[in-house]
Amino acid sequence: MEIGFLGLGIMGKAMSINLLHHGFKVTVWNRTLSKCDELVEHGATVGETPAAVVKKCKYTIAMLSDPSAALSVVFDKDGVLEQINGKGYIDMSTIDAQTSIKISDAIKAKGGDFLEAPVSGGKTHAEDGQLVIIAAGHKALYEEALPAFDVLGKKSFFLGAVGDGAKMKLAVNAVMGSMMNAFSEGLRLVERSGLNPGTLLDVLDHGAMSNGLFKSKGPTMLKNSYNPGFPLKHMQKDMRLALALGDENAVPMPVAAVANEAFEKAKSTGLGDLDFSAVIKTLN
Numbered sequence: 001m002e003i004g005f006l007g008l009g010i011m012g013k014a015m016s017i018n019l020l021h022h023g024f025k026v027t028v029w030n031r032t033l034s035k036c037d038e039l040v041e042h043g044a045t046v047g048e049t050p051a052a053v054v055k056k057c058k059y060t061i062a063m064l065s066d067p068s069a070a071l072s073v074v075f076d077k078d079g080v081l082e083q084i085n086g087k088g089y090i091d092m093s094t095i096d097a098q099t100s101i102k103i104s105d106a107i108k109a110k111g112g113d114f115l116e117a118p119v120s121g122g123k124t125h126a127e128d129g130q131l132v133i134i135a136a137g138h139k140a141l142y143e144e145a146l147p148a149f150d151v152l153g154k155k156s157f158f159l160g161a162v163g164d165g166a167k168m169k170l171a172v173n174a175v176m177g178s179m180m181n182a183f184s185e186g187l188r189l190v191e192r193s194g195l196n197p198g199t200l201l202d203v204l205d206h207g208a209m210s211n212g213l214f215k216s217k218g219p220t221m222l223k224n225s226y227n228p229g230f231p232l233k234h235m236q237k238d239m240r241l242a243l244a245l246g247d248e249n250a251v252p253m254p255v256a257a258v259a260n261e262a263f264e265k266a267k268s269t270g271l272g273d274l275d276f277s278a279v280i281k282t283l284n
């Protein structure tokens with residue numbers, strides 16, 4: 001079955017390669033078209049525009065940076081809407097519920113089906129097909145996409161109405177961003193107290209706070225290595241969107257608010273394109 005894929009950044013590239021390696025035919029598009037070349041080497045074909053990809057494929061997946069990118073690819077000239085009649089569109093980007101609903105409404109009005117399906121898990125999870133998929137929207141499209149989701153992820157959830165997947169993903173990332181800041185403080189505290197931060201990783205890993213995030217990011221942070229798996233600018237975007245969701249629901253989020261400030265500060269000092277674990281540098 002031919003699947004369309006829009007957005008070949010860190011995640012989109014890994015996800016579309018995975019689909020190709022599992023026998024799916026994939027037609028790709030990326031705003032910077034030259035990024036499609038590597039995918040062609042893995043067997044993809046290229047669509048010149050989002051509309052051209054949608055026209056060719058039964059359903060199309062998007063993995064784009066933020067709400068404004070998600071809107072642009074759908075609503076701009078040569079965008080998804082122009083060819084969506086009778087087709088499916090699955091947006092796996094991390095965006096807010098309002099943006100997702102706006103896209104869904106427009107697609108439905110043009111005779112298409114829409115599913116939001118943001119993911120939890122970073123670059124290595126995408127490469128290894130170990131993402132957690134948090135879908136909501138058109139149930140039949142979800143079922144149709146399950147063979148692809150089974151390649152991309154280790155677990156898929158269907159939450160119901162469009163917006164609910166986006167909200168769940170933002171709640172997950174509010175926790176992750178807050179954890180990363182607490183972890184950074186712990187590492188600096190141990191270092192400045194003259195202790196071995198590697199020992200902190202071991203102690204944490206043997207206790208109640210053992211978790212995949214500390215296990216994967218701890219060793220690279222100790223090496224001062226911040227190659228972007230999950231770019232810090234996207235983490236800050238997620239904190240901002242999660243705080244807005246908190247505001248809408250009158251939920252005080254003081255911990256997430258402070259974490260957001262730290263990511264903002266990191267961004268303003270030029271760390272936005274590094275991995276989000278580079279937030280520890282704000283504690284230098």
Ligand SMILES: NC(=O)C1=CN([C@@H]2O[C@H](COP(=O)(O)OP(=O)(O)OC[C@H]3O[C@@H](n4cnc5c(N)ncnc54)[C@H](OP(=O)(O)O)[C@@H]3O)[C@@H](O)[C@H]2O)C=CC1
Pocket residue numbers: 006007008009010011012030031032033035063064065066068069072073092093094095119120121122123229230231234235
């Ligand atoms: N990296 C991670 O660990 C994870 C990321 N996510 C989420 O997945 C999404 C993608 O993340 P990631 O791959 O890391 O991000 P990248 O920054 O690596 O890639 C972003 C993609 O969006 C495209 N893009 C940006 N602006 C526009 C625009 N205005 N119009 C069209 N395309 C645009 C980029 O195109 P171009 O190449 O031309 O710049 C690129 O393809 C984000 O929403 C992120 O929050 C979710 C889970 C994990």
Ligand SMILES: O=CC(=O)O
Pocket residue numbers: 094119120121122173230
């Ligand atoms: O959104 C990021 C992730 O690692 O999940």
